[in-house]
Amino acid sequence: MADYRFYHPIEVRYGDLDPQGHLNNAKYLTYFEQARIAYIAHLGLWRPGSFMEIGIILADAHVTFRAPVQFGQRVHVGVRVTRLGNKSLTMEYSLVDMDTRQEMASGSTALVAYDYHTAKSIPIPDVWRRVISDFEQLSVIA
Amino acid sequence: MADYRFYHPIEVRYGDLDPQGHLNNAKYLTYFEQARIAYIAHLGLWRPGSFMEIGIILADAHVTFRAPVQFGQRVHVGVRVTRLGNKSLTMEYSLVDMDTRQEMASGSTALVAYDYHTAKSIPIPDVWRRVISDFEQLSVIA
Amino acid sequence: MADYRFYHPIEVRYGDLDPQGHLNNAKYLTYFEQARIAYIAHLGLWRPGSFMEIGIILADAHVTFRAPVQFGQRVHVGVRVTRLGNKSLTMEYSLVDMDTRQEMASGSTALVAYDYHTAKSIPIPDVWRRVISDFEQLSVIA
Amino acid sequence: MADYRFYHPIEVRYGDLDPQGHLNNAKYLTYFEQARIAYIAHLGLWRPGSFMEIGIILADAHVTFRAPVQFGQRVHVGVRVTRLGNKSLTMEYSLVDMDTRQEMASGSTALVAYDYHTAKSIPIPDVWRRVISDFEQLSVIA
Numbered sequence: 001m002a003d004y005r006f007y008h009p010i011e012v013r014y015g016d017l018d019p020q021g022h023l024n025n026a027k028y029l030t031y032f033e034q035a036r037i038a039y040i041a042h043l044g045l046w047r048p049g050s051f052m053e054i055g056i057i058l059a060d061a062h063v064t065f066r067a068p069v070q071f072g073q074r075v076h077v078g079v080r081v082t083r084l085g086n087k088s089l090t091m092e093y094s095l096v097d098m099d100t101r102q103e104m105a106s107g108s109t110a111l112v113a114y115d116y117h118t119a120k121s122i123p124i125p126d127v128w129r130r131v132i133s134d135f136e137q138l139s140v141i142a
Numbered sequence: 143m144a145d146y147r148f149y150h151p152i153e154v155r156y157g158d159l160d161p162q163g164h165l166n167n168a169k170y171l172t173y174f175e176q177a178r179i180a181y182i183a184h185l186g187l188w189r190p191g192s193f194m195e196i197g198i199i200l201a202d203a204h205v206t207f208r209a210p211v212q213f214g215q216r217v218h219v220g221v222r223v224t225r226l227g228n229k230s231l232t233m234e235y236s237l238v239d240m241d242t243r244q245e246m247a248s249g250s251t252a253l254v255a256y257d258y259h260t261a262k263s264i265p266i267p268d269v270w271r272r273v274i275s276d277f278e279q280l281s282v283i284a
Numbered sequence: 285m286a287d288y289r290f291y292h293p294i295e296v297r298y299g300d301l302d303p304q305g306h307l308n309n310a311k312y313l314t315y316f317e318q319a320r321i322a323y324i325a326h327l328g329l330w331r332p333g334s335f336m337e338i339g340i341i342l343a344d345a346h347v348t349f350r351a352p353v354q355f356g357q358r359v360h361v362g363v364r365v366t367r368l369g370n371k372s373l374t375m376e377y378s379l380v381d382m383d384t385r386q387e388m389a390s391g392s393t394a395l396v397a398y399d400y401h402t403a404k405s406i407p408i409p410d411v412w413r414r415v416i417s418d419f420e421q422l423s424v425i426a
Numbered sequence: 427m428a429d430y431r432f433y434h435p436i437e438v439r440y441g442d443l444d445p446q447g448h449l450n451n452a453k454y455l456t457y458f459e460q461a462r463i464a465y466i467a468h469l470g471l472w473r474p475g476s477f478m479e480i481g482i483i484l485a486d487a488h489v490t491f492r493a494p495v496q497f498g499q500r501v502h503v504g505v506r507v508t509r510l511g512n513k514s515l516t517m518e519y520s521l522v523d524m525d526t527r528q529e530m531a532s533g534s535t536a537l538v539a540y541d542y543h544t545a546k547s548i549p550i551p552d553v554w555r556r557v558i559s560d561f562e563q564l565s566v567i568a
Contacts, residue, residue, distance in 0.1 A: 011153060012195075014179055015172040018298065018306045019477040021193070021213070025484050026299060026455035030157040033451065037156055048214030051445040052158075058451050060490045065483075071303075112231030126392075161335040161447045161497075167342050168313035168441060175309065193303040199349075200309050206344045213445075271559065295437060298463050298477075299456040305477070314441040319442050332498030335440075335447070356474030 004078030023069035035077035146220030165211035169270035288362030308354035319361035449495035461503035532533030
């Protein structure tokens, strides 16, 4: 699993920058979030409509900042699932400059499968497990 | 001047939505801003680098909300200059759904030419006046 | 009606600033929105819980920028209702530096009473009309 | 070091919430950032003016989400320095509900001392080292 099979392009907005003229640190999580939703939609596990149906919540998030991101840079965010547990999974992210292939940032999030109706964590749905395992060619050891 | 000669695509982000599930009202100004900068860059009047060199500041902004914008909608923002005064100009914006051609919102901003070094308003630079007049086919009555 | 009877303090965040080092223009609408909700809660017309119960939607918004807002400035946003129509009302806003009393920005929004269940505009509820008229000492000509 | 000696209050904004009605995950970093700057100003290590003079940049950030944050909750962010290295330091954060004392989230950031003029990392300035060590009662082992 040396690489990412899914990338989502993000346009750096002027409104994402801070007084130091670079992408503000909080926006990296916004970029990861946008790419994460695109990944889930790409795999057919959610279609735009109720966000309550996504059924995963964040347990934690980590970002490593490697180089400042500038306005006008063409960046993509790679997304992949690297771990499928019983009730949780790990997603990793790589923010890449598409022209230079430089990795500007990387990160990961732990996500927990969640039923908004009962407000409880649940086992990851089988369809998620199957579709993600296939896409990522993960070995099926829960 | 029935239409816009410049459109900039914007991806609606999950992070742009609010608890009512729609694009938050403040984000319309973020979208207009992004499209405004793209317009200025498109006309060759600014190239990514120091934002202090853009040389225009906002005097006011107006948004008319026509229909809620949803996640997943493909939207573009039209930008045009409709007035070139001595020290100020008016830009108009149209937020359009690219699939249905429905106008979701429109707006305008008054902008003042500004010299950040002297911190004073200045006459609109001749090159701006010439390039914008040409692009918009504005009659050259200052 | 020379003044505002309700002010809400807002802390300027580093994350609200843009590369020019000032409060970004879109954030003024965020500040107005926060103050608007505080005003409605202050009058007892909504209590934190479902935002779907607020029952007003934005028809338009206008901001006049008078002076740049800096990090560390103590600012308050004044809110008042200046017009109560049949189905719509007008709110005005004044962003003031609490130390110098300088008005940094002002604005207004047109709001429409709205029933989220039927997705239709409705007459402004009587309780809103009564409470706001009393608070603002508006003459009760609808 | 069981606790935090510095807390900064943050008002949860409507504009911080996402379609699930809770504080959006990216905003936790915005809250940490705001509290971090307040901590640095509180210790007299920076006074509002040029952000280029803060002289620290983020190397990484981590957030653990414990419970969703709602609109209207009174929250404070605790900040402390737990490690002072040669060129880097670690800050920790705790987002607490002031009414229930429940910790809603925690986090940490690695920060690197940086000279914007030479664009290079530098040893942590002695004054920072001394002031922070005193405040946090850190043992002075670099």
